[in-house]
Amino acid sequence: MFHDLREVARITSLFHSLRHLVTNIQFSKYMEHTVASAASLTLPLKLESLRIGTDDAIPVLLSTELKQLRLKSLILDGVKFWHLRYISSSIRDLGSRLLHFEINFSPNDVEWISDSDLAQLSLINQTNLQSIRITGIKLFDPVTSSCALGLGLPPLIAKLPQTSNLRKLSISVVPESESTLRLFDWPALRRSVDNHPQCTIYIEIHRTSESIKDDDETRAYIFSKFNNSLKDKKDRRVHIKIHDVIDATGSEFIIAFAPVFCLCLTHCRLFEARP
Numbered sequence: 001m002f003h004d005l006r007e008v009a010r011i012t013s014l015f016h017s018l019r020h021l022v023t024n025i026q027f028s029k030y031m032e033h034t035v036a037s038a039a040s041l042t043l044p045l046k047l048e049s050l051r052i053g054t055d056d057a058i059p060v061l062l063s064t065e066l067k068q069l070r071l072k073s074l075i076l077d078g079v080k081f082w083h084l085r086y087i088s089s090s091i092r093d094l095g096s097r098l099l100h101f102e103i104n105f106s107p108n109d110v111e112w113i114s115d116s117d118l119a120q121l122s123l124i125n126q127t128n129l130q131s132i133r134i135t136g137i138k139l140f141d142p143v144t145s146s147c148a149l150g151l152g153l154p155p156l157i158a159k160l161p162q163t164s165n166l167r168k169l170s171i172s173v174v175p176e177s178e179s180t181l182r183l184f185d186w187p188a189l190r191r192s193v194d195n196h197p198q199c200t201i202y203i204e205i206h207r208t209s210e211s212i213k214d215d216d217e218t219r220a221y222i223f224s225k226f227n228n229s230l231k232d233k234k235d236r237r238v239h240i241k242i243h244d245v246i247d248a249t250g251s252e253f254i255i256a257f258a259p260v261f262c263l264c265l266t267h268c269r270l271f272e273a274r275p
Contacts, residue, residue: 049073073221105136135172
């Protein structure tokens, strides 16, 4: 745990050629103070990719002087409702330099995020974006839940400028039931990439034992929704993969992601101590 971002900025400044940074850190100061103090700090100027994965780190690191960076990849894990305004500001500050943008919603907070909340994330200036990945989208029954995060996906993608060279769109959903999967507007998702004929759509479905009874039938249904709305079935590729929830990102995240950060941070401190 760090006091605030100043120590992190000091450590990373030792690596003038640092291009990839993964952070999974927490801060001991009040969030308001930590965010305010981060506004005058900057990350290494040669940084090309940034991955942030904790409740504290997302707003703090995204409050730094991002305009000075040339980030090509931004990956955000465990995103919650209150993070969205910081993410929105950071996307604007980064201008048109991003090539890859990934946002992975927290399973504990996604019920409180609506389509209007997601609308804060405007991609209209991302003229060079090549790939987008959005995961952790829970599909609920609209009769029993007010969560409408899924409704915000097609409008978000559709705002991407025509000049961008979007080649890959990856969406990961967790349906509450098979009916919620069928209620999702798959044709709208397909139409959202109409202006990007080179784009391949990857759909990952993380199921519970109750949500999907027949994998093949589910795939056939979704394919039919895409194909029925395609003018030329050869101009777009769609891939569908179905996982059990237990095999989803959560279990892999702990094994693969957290130790990578710990090793990097330990290495930084050892390097700093050498004469």
